[in-house]
């Protein structure tokens with residue numbers, strides 16, 4: 001097979017269409033659904049921000065008929081405000097073209113030179129391990145590639161999916177369970193942008209999540225979510241066609257003490273959504289607020305995104321509290337994700 005590795009040319013509609021087709025095939029394979037972004041929405045999501053920069057490469061295979069097929073992609077993600085020693089890298093190959101050295105070529109021809117060029121000394125990568133397979137098996141392609149990248153396991157996360165639509169009776173029962181322990185706390189729910197007066201409080205929750213999320217031995221500096229940073233992420237979501245469903249837990253004194261988000265895509269053909277960012281502040285745990293927050297966001301799905309078939313979420317395997325909430329809602333294991341890091345000389 002003749003393989004060419006080169007940077008993605010995001011200005012070419014044709015190339016971007018092929019890139020989108022690859023991303024959709026990867027999502028269908030991993031999650032059983034995908035999002036139908038327009039090319040403009042996809043382009044908006046590819047842009048850098050003041051907080052990070054991204055480089056992307058594609059692997060093109062020459063077909064027998066003489067055409068070219070986009071069969072794999074690689075990327076580097078370089079934080080610009082915190083984690084200034086770190087570079088995250090990713091590589092993925094179309095499920096029908098695995099086991100032919102495509103990922104190895106992307107690592108050697110694109111990622112290793114880009115890591116060296118970046119001057120960053122802490123390399124991070126994520127790998128998907130199929131359910132039922134030993135996540136530690138050194139012969140698994142993820143660990144073979146990790147060895148080439150100089151990274152090794154620091155945390156193990158689990159990706160779970162919830163099949164939709166949900167049974168409203170199940171949500172009613174869970175809401176009743178959460179309400180019994182809620183006391184004077186309230187759950188508020190809204191769609192879209194964070195109201196101006198709550199931006200700083202919401203930013204503190206987002207930072208606290210990065211501090212508190214159990215992640216074993218992963219080295220990570222929490223980001224500071226300033227109002228500007230939140231607004232930048234909201235603009236990106238808007239441009240990408242993403243609808244954000246937010247719930248917050250409010251303490252009796254009015255303080256924001258927890259939050260949860262679900263991100264869905266507006267297109268009628270988008271069948272996949274993401275459960276993101278659930279946190280209850282340490283001193284306010286034990287009131288079933290995590291469950292209450294998730295019930296509040298999931299209740300809106302039938303009305304705001306009836307096209308959705310699957311909602312996916314990730315938790316560290318050392319986070320029994322969140323996993324319990326997810327299992328009550330009906331989330332089921334899809335695959336394991338190893339989080340890997342490694343140090344290299346600068």
Ligand SMILES: CC(C)(COP(=O)(O)OP(=O)(O)OC[C@H]1O[C@@H](n2cnc3c(N)ncnc32)[C@H](O)[C@@H]1OP(=O)(O)O)[C@@H](O)C(=O)NCCC(=O)NCCS
Nearest residue numbers: 091092093098099100101102103104126127128141144145
């Ligand atoms: C992991 C992934 C990128 C591998 O892509 P690929 O093109 O099949 O990988 P390669 O063909 O280059 O193989 C990489 C290594 O795994 C081995 N390998 C690949 N498929 C294998 C198989 N079915 N059985 C046993 N070994 C296999 C190769 O021999 C090679 O080993 P080597 O380093 O000793 O030479 C691909 O499965 C994928 O896209 N997974 C989802 C995304 C992901 O997890 N990416 C993170 C990578 S760190």
